[in-house]
Amino acid sequence: MFSALLFCVIFLYGACIPKRFTGVIGAAAAEFSVDEDLLFAVIRAESGFDTAAESRAGAIGLMQIMPATARFIAQCMGEEPNVYDPADNVRMGAWYLAYLTEKFPSVTLRLAAYNAGEGTVLRWLAEGALHEKSGADAIPYAETAKYVRRVKNFYKLYNFFYF
Numbered sequence: 001m002f003s004a005l006l007f008c009v010i011f012l013y014g015a016c017i018p019k020r021f022t023g024v025i026g027a028a029a030a031e032f033s034v035d036e037d038l039l040f041a042v043i044r045a046e047s048g049f050d051t052a053a054e055s056r057a058g059a060i061g062l063m064q065i066m067p068a069t070a071r072f073i074a075q076c077m078g079e080e081p082n083v084y085d086p087a088d089n090v091r092m093g094a095w096y097l098a099y100l101t102e103k104f105p106s107v108t109l110r111l112a113a114y115n116a117g118e119g120t121v122l123r124w125l126a127e128g129a130l131h132e133k134s135g136a137d138a139i140p141y142a143e144t145a146k147y148v149r150r151v152k153n154f155y156k157l158y159n160f161f162y163f
Contacts, residue, residue, distance in 0.1 A: 017157045020049045021062070024087045028094035037162065038107070039094055041154035042114065045147065051086045062086055063093025073099075105132050108139075111151050116144040 019025075019040060029036035046064035047053035059066050060083045065073070070083040073092045076099070081088035100110040103118060109130070113121040120141075124130040129140050136152070139145035 017044065017154065017161055018049060019158075019162065021086060021090065024090050025094075028087075028090045031091065032094040032098040034094045034097045034101070037158040038097065038151075038155055039090070040158050041151050042093065042097070042111075043090070044154045044158075045151045051089075060084060061089035063089050063096075065089060065092055065096070069096065106134075107152070107155075108134060108136055108148055111148045112136075112139055112144050115147045116141055 017040075021043075025039050025043070026036055028034070029039050043049060043062050046059075047062045049062065051062055053062070053064060054060055055064055057066065060070070065083055067083070070081075070092060073096055074081055077092075077095055081092055083089055083092060097110065097114065100113050100118065104110045104113055104121065109121055109125075109132070112124075112130075116139075121130065124140055125132075130138055136145045136148040139148060
């Protein structure tokens with residue numbers, strides 16, 4: 001019984017909530033004052049730590065950054081980061097999460113903006129579809145609501161296993 005439970009814990013720990021690219025993620029989290037476990041959770045949900053991940057919509061890399069968002073981030077950073085380079089991709093994603101932190105008071109809204117776009121979330125707020133303290137269930141797009149719940153669940157697991 002104990003060995004089966006231990007196996008399950010080890011499986012969850014290693015397979016479901018891995019910490020890969022720790023140096024890159026830790027450095028980007030520190031540089032942009034973003035919660036490191038949140039970065040891990042976003043990467044786990046977005047790409048599953050696959051550096052070559054590309055979505056049907058065109059999102060690229062570990063943090064699944066859209067080309068237009070990558071151009072915006074590069075312009076704001078005053079740099080020419082390579083969205084295909086894992087270290088640059090994570091830095092760009094961390095910068096963008098820090099940027100969204102300035103725009104939105106809650107993690108739910110930040111994650112919704114990361115997934116659906118800043119303009120979309122601002123529209124939902126203006127229309128009253130969302131409020132500053134809304135939970136994921138209030139998000140009008142089912143895919144975005146599912147994404148926010150997924151990232152938050154990974155975030156809880158990272159906090160629990162890597163306290």
